[in-house]
Amino acid sequence: MGDVGLDSILIHDLKIIPTSGGNVMHVMKSSDDVFHEFGEAYFSWIEPGRVKAWKRHKIMTMNLAVPVGSVKFVFFTSPVNFREVIIGENFYKLITVPPGIWYGFSGHSRNSSLILNLADTMHNPDEVERKDCATVDFKW
Amino acid sequence: MGDVGLDSILIHDLKIIPTSGGNVMHVMKSSDDVFHEFGEAYFSWIEPGRVKAWKRHKIMTMNLAVPVGSVKFVFFTSPVNFREVIIGENFYKLITVPPGIWYGFSGHSRNSSLILNLADTMHNPDEVERKDCATVDFKW
Numbered sequence: 001m002g003d004v005g006l007d008s009i010l011i012h013d014l015k016i017i018p019t020s021g022g023n024v025m026h027v028m029k030s031s032d033d034v035f036h037e038f039g040e041a042y043f044s045w046i047e048p049g050r051v052k053a054w055k056r057h058k059i060m061t062m063n064l065a066v067p068v069g070s071v072k073f074v075f076f077t078s079p080v081n082f083r084e085v086i087i088g089e090n091f092y093k094l095i096t097v098p099p100g101i102w103y104g105f106s107g108h109s110r111n112s113s114l115i116l117n118l119a120d121t122m123h124n125p126d127e128v129e130r131k132d133c134a135t136v137d138f139k140w
Numbered sequence: 141m142g143d144v145g146l147d148s149i150l151i152h153d154l155k156i157i158p159t160s161g162g163n164v165m166h167v168m169k170s171s172d173d174v175f176h177e178f179g180e181a182y183f184s185w186i187e188p189g190r191v192k193a194w195k196r197h198k199i200m201t202m203n204l205a206v207p208v209g210s211v212k213f214v215f216f217t218s219p220v221n222f223r224e225v226i227i228g229e230n231f232y233k234l235i236t237v238p239p240g241i242w243y244g245f246s247g248h249s250r251n252s253s254l255i256l257n258l259a260d261t262m263h264n265p266d267e268v269e270r271k272d273c274a275t276v277d278f279k280w
Contacts, residue, residue: 021192022185022252029180029262038178040169041258043207045162052161067183067254068208112162114207116256118181122169 004100006075006083010034012094014065025092027065028118034063034096039121045114046071046107051140053104054131057097061120064095069113072140073105079136088113104133106140144240146215146223150174152234154205165232167205168258174203174236179261185254186211186247191280193244194271201260202243204235209253212280213245219276228253244273246280 012034017024028035039060046052046069053074064073070088073095079102086108087093097103107113121127152174157164168175179200186192186209193214204213210228213235219242226248227233237243247253261267 019184019192021190022187022247025183025185027181027183027256030178031262035178038170038175041167041181041256043165043167044159045165047162050161052159107162114254116167116181122171 004077004098006077006081006101008098009075009083009085009101010096011085012096014092014094016092025067027116028063028094034094036061037120039119040123041116041118042123043114043116045112046105047112048107048110051104051106051133053133054102054136055104056102056129057099058127058129059099059121060127061099062097063118064097065116066113067092067116069107069109069111071105071113071115072108073103074138076102079138082138102131144217144238146217146221146241148238149215149223149225149241150236151225152236154232154234156232165207167256168203168234174234176201177260179259180263181256181258182263183254183256185252186245187252188247188250191244191246191273193273194242194276195244196242196269197239198267198269199239199261200267201239202237203258204237205232205256206253207232207256209247209249209251211245211253211255212248213243214278216242219278222278242271
């Protein structure tokens with residue numbers, strides 16, 4: 001996994017379609033370049049100001065969208081060089097994160113924010129590495 | 141499509157995993173019986189009291205989850221026999237709707253509700269039939 005760089009994280013604009021009664025928001029189609037396989041879809045809530053960090057997947061590619069609120073995602077491969085990306089209902093984008101990258105995230109809006117992960121593999125604790133948040137010198 | 145009945149609509153409980161900083165909510169795994177293929181994922185908002193109806197897919201199977209708010213879904217094959225199902229953050233379930241069934245939905249909570257559809261085909265206007273809401277005698 002040593003050859004995975006932060007520039008392998010892809011960010012795509014997603015369409016919001018104004019619709020009477022409530023908007024429609026695209027996430028992903030099977031024809032999209034970033035789609036390879038469906039493994040699992042799940043939601044994660046993140047409360048305002050709270051941090052969930054750090055995890056690294058050995059196998060899973062994550063596709064992350066935030067339809068409610070706003071979330072700051074932070075990525076690194078070496079803990080001296082971080083990439084920060086904020087997405088949410090007002091910056092509505094898809095982040096594709098290949099395996100091999102450490103990530104964490106924090107709630108960045110006044111209310112709780114909702115993350116959808118469309119992952120290419122099912123959740124499996126054996127393929128997830130964890131570091132305690134405090135072991136990495138990053139100012140959230 | 142004449143042999144599709146309302147009992148072909150499947151409803152499954154979904155797990156909510158209490159997590160410090162914000163809960164995790166399951167939606168679907170590739171190993172689930174109801175999963176066949178990934179076509180497209182998209183969100184639809186529905187405002188309180190608003191109705192979006194009626195549509196029928198010729199090909200698409202929909203898998204519907206509501207992580208925010210509460211939504212009343214109404215289904216029929218013949219407009220004298222309706223099935224109503226309410227799902228939402230407090231009744232967190234997955235509804236699987238095969239093609240051939242007319243459906244509509246309304247916002248059933250104080251704020252807007254969010255629906256995720258994990259569909260087995262991509263959106264294609266040619267496979268969607270529509271009826272004006274008022275042409276069906278249903279009391280929302």
